[in-house]
Amino acid sequence: MLKTFISQEDDIRQIKQFEKGSWIALSNPADSELAEVAERYDIDLADMRAPLDEEERSRVDVEKGYTMIIVDIPTVENRGGRDWYDTIPLSIIVTNDVIITVCSEDTPLLHPFMEGRIRNFYTYMRSRFILQILYRNSQMYLRYLRIVDAESDKLELHLQNSLQNREILILMELSKTLVYFATSLRSNEVVLEKLTKLPRIKQYPDDEDLLSDVIIENKQAIEMASIYSGVLQGMMDAFGSIVSNNLNNVMKIFSILSIVLNIPTIIFSAYGMNLNLKGMPLSHTVWGFAIVWLIALVLSVVAWIYFRKARLFR
Structure with missing residues (x-):
């Protein structure tokens, strides 16, 4: 122009x-x-x-x-x-x-x-x-x-x-x-x-x-x-x-969650093995399933509280 x-x-x-x-x-x-x-x-x-x-x-x-x-x-x-x-x-x-x-x-x-x-x-x-x-x-x-x-x-x-x-x-x-x-x-x-x-x-x-x-x-x-x-x-x-x-923090949280969720996984895996029921703890009671769930839940909560006390979520 x-x-x-x-x-x-x-x-x-x-x-x-x-x-x-x-x-x-x-x-x-x-x-x-x-x-x-x-x-x-x-x-x-x-x-x-x-x-x-x-x-x-x-x-x-x-x-x-x-x-x-x-x-x-x-x-x-x-x-x-x-x-x-x-x-x-x-x-x-x-x-x-x-x-x-x-x-x-x-x-x-x-x-x-x-x-x-x-x-x-x-x-x-x-x-x-x-x-x-x-x-x-x-x-x-x-x-x-x-x-x-x-x-x-x-x-x-x-x-x-x-x-x-x-x-x-x-x-x-x-x-x-x-x-x-x-x-x-x-x-x-x-x-x-x-x-x-x-x-x-x-x-x-x-x-x-x-x-x-x-x-x-x-x-x-x-x-x-x-x-x-x-x-x-x-x-x-x-x-x-x-x-x-920030990425490391996210990965750390995922790792902690993985550890907490692995606790019930280990317990349920043991009960899922093809073993004689007489050798499995709590297999003789009708409340065994609920008790195992409660134990797994308590251990997971304890692990969660421990990680929070250690300030690993920050």
């Missing part, structure tokens, strides 16, 4: 034609759209397609006539009725006339810009636009990191009585998310360092504070991802131990 926007006074509107100072937004674009923009602004088609590869690394490429900046942005993927988080590349291409963004998805990162909800945003102030995208990107990372932390807190509530692997599998997915986030944020940090030294990207005087804020937000996201990853790893280890311990 190809959309073109341009700032007019304090508003932004969508236009149908390419104009100088406009923003061309390509999300999940068709080959024809990529080719059209590439031909119009003399951009290598391979560079236009680069962010469509999920494995594309973050970098800054300075080419003749344009500069391409690729950063990793967070995205949400629904699988099995749950939201999972991953990262995908976003390309920002700056030419002399326009700024172009290319992404494999219609990312919510850019929606506030399209809707005019970002203060001091102008499509013709391209360097500021880049910093505003990077700043909002860092904020999205921070928001998703807090969501991941909240998800791990919810799982912790089910930890004590868990006997299944479901919670551990969810924790593994969350742990993978944090690894992806941390890796992408570090790559983005390298891009930010290059931008501070790139003379082609003109910076306005008011942008110095914004660049500083972007760097701070990105570093904070890196620290949060590292902290949450360590906490999550410890929680996974605890989950495994607790699930194993």
Whole structure:
């Protein structure tokens, strides 16, 4: 999908034609759209397609006539009725006339810009636009990191009585998310360092504070991802131990029940043998069957009480 926007006074509107100072937004674009923009602004088609590869690394490429900046942005993927988080590349291409963004998805990162909800945003102030995208990107990372932390807190509530692997599998997915986030944020940090030294990207005087804020937000996201990853790893280890311990407790109860039930089984097995009745205790009385049942029941109750006194059911 190809959309073109341009700032007019304090508003932004969508236009149908390419104009100088406009923003061309390509999300999940068709080959024809990529080719059209590439031909119009003399951009290598391979560079236009680069962010469509999920494995594309973050970098800054300075080419003749344009500069391409690729950063990793967070995205949400629904699988099995749950939201999972991953990262995908976003390309920002700056030419002399326009700024172009290319992404494999219609990312919510850019929606506030399209809707005019970002203060001091102008499509013709391209360097500021880049910093505003990077700043909002860092904020999205921070928001998703807090969501991941909240998800791990919810799982912790089910930890004590868990006997299944479901919670551990969810924790593994969350742990993978944090690894992806941390890796992408570090790559983005390298891009930010290059931008501070790139003379082609003109910076306005008011942008110095914004660049500083972007760097701070990105570093904070890196620290949060590292902290949450360590906490999550410890929680996974605890989950495994607790699930194993809970399973051992269940097996212990079953073993105790087996011992208690084996007492009457042994007694009844002895009376079920093909022996002379004169040699079997209580075989001479009509109450023998009831007495044997009572003895078996008493012994089972005594064994049960013993195991409870020994606190083996806890």
